[in-house]
Every structure is written in structure tokens, then in C-alpha cells.
Amino acid sequence: IHLLPTPTPHRSLEMEDLAGAIRDLAALSTRLLLQLSGDGEKRNLAISPLSIHSVVVLLAAGATGDTLDQIVSFLGLSGGAAHAALASEVATLVFGRDAGVEPHIRCAVGVWVESSLRLRPAYADKVASEFKAAVRAMPFRENVEEARVEINRWFEDKTEGFIKDLMPEGHLDATLTALVIGNLLYMRGTWLDPFDPEYTLDGDFFLADADGSRVRVPFMKSTNDQCISCHPGFKVLQLHYESKVGAGGNHRFSMHIYLPDERDGLQALLREISSSGTAEFVARCVPAARGVEVGNLRIPKFKVSSKMDARDVLQGLGLELPFRFTHDWSEMIELAEPEPPLRVQNVLHECVVEVDEDGTMAAAATEADCDVGFSLYGEEPARVDFVADHPFLFLLRDADFYSSG
Incomplete structure (x- = not known):
């Protein structure tokens, strides 16, 4: 689930910086996919680089020194300020949408701090004003399991039940957990040209195995013209979502x-x-708006769910210092003198995508919790076939994000 904006030239330097951050985010998406798919494990995979990006940016907002430098380098060449502006722009875009706008999209950011501690005022103001974060005190020390359940309920409620029990029992530590940062994304979109359930039939989906393994799955079918582009070695199908425009709703989304x-x-x-x-690559491969005649179109009806500890993935991509005890978090939280070091202990990520004849429902959540260093007690052919009966890549894209100016 990745609401991937299209980077286009803009006159102002600020918009050029945002376009650069978008390119960085797109590159990060592929780096994450390559890292996750390179472990040899055969599985379906769904991730939201946008959700992970949000949490990393919130961490950067409270970091200093070498830790901040490494986070900014990890995010990409556009720099920390551009990525902070991108995360803020996404939050503002989503929060500015009317309730009746389609597709329905929700983004939420939460920061929970141990009730006996305080966020630095500048950090608290920044995350609330720029990233629309809800900041709450949480009794990690007094009742860590109650706190965990409450935070999990926040994720569940705002994703319409798609993300349940993100943090397992025992995930947080009553004596060490000082802070939890969370981001979630939720989308419900209806196809502009829905599939007829009467034509959905089971068929073979071929796995990427040398022995030609296959599984039976329901395939949605259509004989309507489709937006398809053909390239050496692959094809791209664009499926549009119905769009109802309102405040904050002048965006065209598609899969x-x-x-x-x-x-x-x-x-x-x-x-x-x-x-x-x-x-x-994505911009170059967008199909033309005029549909092409389709011979055989079959798309699997599916639900993909992935949950992972993203810490190892991020470290594999070179983001290591945030996971070591350091005093580089001094701009984030107030601690008693002498201030103990802090580190990011865990980064949990979960993504669920469900595609059927009507459209798509998707949700993603990312959580990072920070521990103190000691106990807190101190281009188209004439006719095209598109049969997605073997592994493919999909993304959700906003065609109009930053397309004016």
C-alpha cells in the first residue's frame, strides 16, 4: 500500500524539494522490497513504505548528531527538511479531505510517552502541528499491558479492524519503555469499472518455483477495454478507483x-x-488514458497480509545507529539528570491488502518504541492479454499529487 505521488517539475524551490523527496521515497520502496524478497523465503508480501517513512521522519525530528545524520542519509539525497515537509504534506492532504470524498483514505500519527516523563516542548509542538500527531501520556511503568492494549486498540479502531494486536503481549517493557511512535494508513476504494462477480472463476496461479507449482485461486474477469502498457519483459495494468471530489479530494487514485x-x-x-x-520508471510506464482492447483479462481476487519486525530490514539497509544506546535523542524527551541514553528497541510493521470485484481495502501500521538505557525507576498494442496467474507487483498511486504549480 503505497500512495505513490508523481514527481513533476515545479517552479518553486520548495516544490522541487518535495519532488526530490518523493523520488527518494519511491527508491526506498524498491530497496525495502529487494531486501525483504532477497531472504529466500517464498511468501506473499505487502508493505507500506509510506507508513515506515512517516515513523522514520518522526524519529528524525527528535534526533541529533550522528544518529540524525544517518537517518537523513537513509531517507535520501533530498535531505531531512524535504522529507519532513513531505510527511507533513501527506498528513495535511489526508486530514483536509471531506468525509464523502472517494476513495476513503485515513492517516493517523500517535505519540505515547511514559506518564512520568515529558516530551521536549519543541518536539511535542512539531509532531502535533506539522505531522498532526496525537500526543498522549501512557502509564507504561504502572500498567504496561493496559497501555499496550490501548495503543493496539487505537490502531484497530482507525483501520476499521484490519490491524489487530499489532504489538504482541510482552512487547513493551514496564521498566524500559519510554516512548512509542505510531503511524497508520487506511484506504477503501471502489473500482471505477467494477468486475462482475458472476464471471469470477477459480484457476491456476503459478508460483515462482522450478517445479511449476500452482495453487487454485478465484480470478476476476473483464472484457472491457483496459489501460495497459506493454514493455520489454512485462506489462502494466492500471485500474482506476472511483473518485468523488470534495475538499482535499482532487486526486485520482489507481492500482x-x-x-x-x-x-x-x-x-x-x-x-x-x-x-x-x-x-x-513508474512515471515512464503509466498506461495511456485511452483503453486498449483486451483479449483475456484475469486478475486474482486476493487478500495479502504481512507482519514483520522491520528493525532487521532497516538495519540491513544501513540504518543502524537509532538502534544503539545514545544521547542523540536529547531533543525528543526530557529525562532526569544525568540523562540516560535512549535507543529504538523495535519497529513493527503490518500491512493488509484485500482486492475483490468491488475494489480495494488496505491498511498499514508502523510502530517504533524507544527504551532508556536503564530502568525507568531511576507505451499500447491493438489487443492485449493480461493474465496475472503468476507473481506480480502492485502499487497504489496518486496521479495528481504535486501535479500543479
């Missing part, structure tokens, strides 16, 4: 499905996307 020609071609496609520059 893009990248289908390799070869059944085992997904990993090679990911590498091509990465080497070409993710944002540029």
Missing part, C-alpha cells in the same frame, strides 16, 4: 499491476525498477 512475461520474472523486474530509478 498499477506490473506483470512479468516470465512466471519467475518478478525478482528481475524489481532489480530493473531499482536500477532505472523507481519514480522515473
